[in-house]
Structure formats: structure tokens, C-alpha cells
Amino acid sequence: MADKRVAVDVPAERVPEFYAWFAAFLAAEPGSGPPGRRGRERGWGRPGGPGHHAAEPWTTQDAGQAAWLYGKLAPPARALFDLLIDEPGRRHAGNEIAARLELEKGAHGVAGILAWPGRYCRKLGRAFPIATEGREDGGTDYFMEPELAQLFAAARLSRARDAPAGTCAPPLPRA
Numbered sequence: 001m002a003d004k005r006v007a008v009d010v011p012a013e014r015v016p017e018f019y020a021w022f023a024a025f026l027a028a029e030p031g032s033g034p035p036g037r038r039g040r041e042r043g044w045g046r047p048g049g050p051g052h053h054a055a056e057p058w059t060t061q062d063a064g065q066a067a068w069l070y071g072k073l074a075p076p077a078r079a080l081f082d083l084l085i086d087e088p089g090r091r092h093a094g095n096e097i098a099a100r101l102e103l104e105k106g107a108h109g110v111a112g113i114l115a116w117p118g119r120y121c122r123k124l125g126r127a128f129p130i131a132t133e134g135r136e137d138g139g140t141d142y143f144m145e146p147e148l149a150q151l152f153a154a155a156r157l158s159r160a161r162d163a164p165a166g167t168c169a170p171p172l173p174r175a
Contacts, residue, residue, distance in 0.1 A: 019111025020132055023118040055127040065124050066155035072120050076113045088149030091141035
């Protein structure tokens with residue numbers, strides 16, 4: 001089915017929160033309803049209520065799928081993954097990430113670059129590997145749990161070893 005373009009007005013101070021919500025929406029199973037605030041606080045793809053089809057958590061047996069996902073990342077998303085992989089468990093404010101990655105849209109851009117990785121995780125049936133947590137100032141912190149950072153660090157090495165620059169990602173591994 002083709003995508004449909006939808007435009008909505010969002011209060012300027014809530015745009016980063018909207019992008020995070022939208023990425024969670026794209027990563028969720030169709031028909032599972034809108035992601036709630038609870039899912040946003042601990043990360044995407046986690047159980048959210050009745051009728052929600054939870055994505056499976058990542059395990060050490062998912063190395064092939066992690067490598068596939070890492071290979072599909074656009075350069076800005078890859079840079080974000082790399083930052084979180086290299087500093088496992090450390091919470092990074094959206095504005096801090098935007099400055100480090102030189103994103104023109106600031107914290108809004110951080111959340112925006114996660115939409116496609118969210119779709120890829122949904123395709124794999126896996127939880128989104130980047131967790132988020134709301135900040136008292138209304139912003140969002142992003143982080144990757146140490147176990148997931150280790151899995152994706154290995155995926156990064158695997159991609160570097162197996163896929164020379166400029167090549168396509170390998171086919172989607174079968175579950």
C-alpha cells in the first residue's frame with residue numbers, strides 16, 4: 001500500500017515529542033492503536049496495552065538482523081546509532097545530539113531521522129533499539145541499553161567487514 005502524505009500543525013515546543021511519537025507509531029504493529037506516553041518514556045516497540053502486538057526484544061541471536069538494520073540506516077541515523085553505541089546507557093539530550101551531529105533542525109531533526117529505522121524494526125518484528133525518556137524541560141533524552149549497544153557494535157563491525165562502502169545491504173534475514 002502506498003504512503004499517504006498527512007500534514008498537521010503541532011505546537012513548536014512539542015515537535016520533538018511529536019517526532020518521537022510518530023516514530024513509535026511507525027514501529028508499532030498496524031491496528032495496535034496510538035502509542036501512549038508510557039511507551040515513549042522507556043522506548044519504542046514495548047507493550048502498550050490491550051490488543052497491542054509487542055515487538056520482540058533483541059537477543060544475541062539477532063546479529064544478522066542487527067547488521068541488516070545497521071546497513072539500512074541513512075547517514076544521519078547511522079551517526080546517531082554510532083553515538084549511542086559508543087556510549088552505552090548514557091542519556092543524550094536531543095539538543096546535544098543535534099549539535100554533535102550538526103543537524104540543521106536541532107532536536108526536531110533527531111526525532112525525525114528515526115522514522116525509517118522504526119519502520120525497519122517493525123519489518124523485523126523487533127523492538128526499537130533506541131530508548132527515550134522525557135526530560136523535565138520538555139525535551140527528550142535518547143539512549144541505548146548496554147546489551148543492545150554491544151549487539152549493534154558487533155553489527156557495525158560485521159557491516160564494515162562484509163559490505164564495502166557503496167554496496168547495498170544484504171537481504172533481510174529470515175526469522
